[in-house]
Amino acid sequence: MKKLTLPMDDETRTSLKAGESVLLSGTVYTARDAAHKRLVHMLECEEPLPVDLNNAAVYYVGPTPAAPGHAIGSAGPTTSSRMDAYTPVLLDEGLRVMIGKGRRSEAVKEAIQKHGAVYFVACGGAGALLSHCITESQPVAFDDLLAEAIVRLTLKDFPCFVGIDAQGNDIYDLEDTPVSETGKM
C-alpha cells in the first residue's frame, strides 16, 4: 500500500490513480456543511480565512466528542456531495486534497482536473477504526458549530482510496476491480 504524506507536492498528487489504495499521514483540516458555507461567505466578503488553504487538505468529517484519554471520537467520512456547491471556489483558493465518501459533481471533477487536485474516499461507517489513525486534534475555528467546527487533525496511516484523480478518473466508475489473490470465492 502506498504511503503518502500531507502536504503533498504537485508531482506526487498528480501521479495518483483512481482506485489506488493509500495510507495518508500529516495535516488535514476538518470542514463540513456549515464550515464550508462560512468559508465561502468569508471569501465573498473578502474577509481573511481562519485557515491557509494553499496546498491544504480537507477532511469532510463531523467527529463525535473525544472521550477522556482520546484525541478524537468516532471520525469517519461524511457524504462529500453536500460540499460540491462550495468546492470549486475552495480549489481556486488553493485547496488541493479532499477526503470524504461518495460521488462528486461534474463541476467538482472539472475543478479537480483544472487544479491537479485529488479526492480520496475513506470507508463510510468505519469511524471507530479511522479514529485510531488520528493522533492529534486541535481546534482552529468556528467552535460554535460543535461537530461542524474546523479542527486541525494529524493523520497517521489513515487508509483510503484515490477517488478522483487529477485526470478526472473516478473510482466509482471502475468496474474492473482487481481480484484479491486470497479472495477467490
Next chain:
Amino acid sequence: MRTISVSAVTEAVRKACGEMAFFYSPDILERMEEGRKNECGERSRTAMDMLLKNAAIAREERIPICQDTGLVTVWIHAGQEISFTGGSLKEAVQEGVRKGYAENYLRASVVKDPLYERVNTRDNTPAVIYFDITEGDQLVIELTAKGFGSENMSRQKMLKPSEGEQGVKNFVLETIRLAGPNACPPMIVGVGLGGTFDYSAVLAKHALLRDLSRPNPDARYAKLEEELKTAANQLMIGPMGLHGNTTVLGIRIETAPTHIAGMPCAVNICCHACRHREIRL
C-alpha cells in the same frame, strides 16, 4: 390500572442510546460476515474487512460505530391501562436522549430550524416520537438512531395501483441505485407500502427495526423481500460503493391498507450501522 414512573422511561432510553451507538445488532453483524465471504475484489474485500474491524473496535473500546450517531426516532406503544406518573412522558423520552448522548460522548446532530436557523441544539434533542395506544398494560418502546448519509437517499412515490409489483420493484431498485456509495453500503432497506403519503414513510422507517432473520409474516411479501434483495445485489454497487456483491444486507417491507386510488411507496435507506433497540417495561 398499572402505574409507570416516567423516570423509568428516561432510564431505558438513556441506556438504549449508548448501546445502539457501540454495538451492532447480532443479525446485522452475521450478514456482514457472510457478505465478507462473498467479496473477491481487492477493494470490496478491504472495505468489508474495515467494517468488521470497525465493529470490533466500537464494541471493545466503546467508540461509536459511526460518527453520525443519528437523529433518534422513538415509538411508544403504551397500553391504555397504564397511568404515567412523575411528569411528562414526552419530556422523559427527550431527557433519556439528552443523557444517553452526553454521557456516552455521542454527537449532537440536531439543528433547531431546518431552513433559517440551523443552530445546533447541543444535546441531540428533540427526538421524533410516535405514540401508539394499545390494549392492556404493557409498555413497548422502540428506538432507532438513524444517520443522515442514508436518510438523505430515501424517497417516496405515489405509485398507481396499475403499476403493481413491478412498479414497486422498479422504484425500490431505482432508489438503491441512486443511493449508491453515498448511503454507506451495504445497506438495509425499509419499504413502506400503502397507507397514505405520510404513513408510508413511517412504515418504511419502522420496517428497518425488524430483525434480518425474520422475514415478512405474509409469504407473498417475504418472497418480494428476497427477490428485491437478490436484484439489489445484482446492481453490484458493493461495500463502500466500490463494486462488489454485497450491496444490501436485507430488505424489509411493511404494509398497510390504502385508498382505492393509490399505492404509496416509501423507501427508507439505512446504512449497515442500522441502530435500533426494543425495550419492554
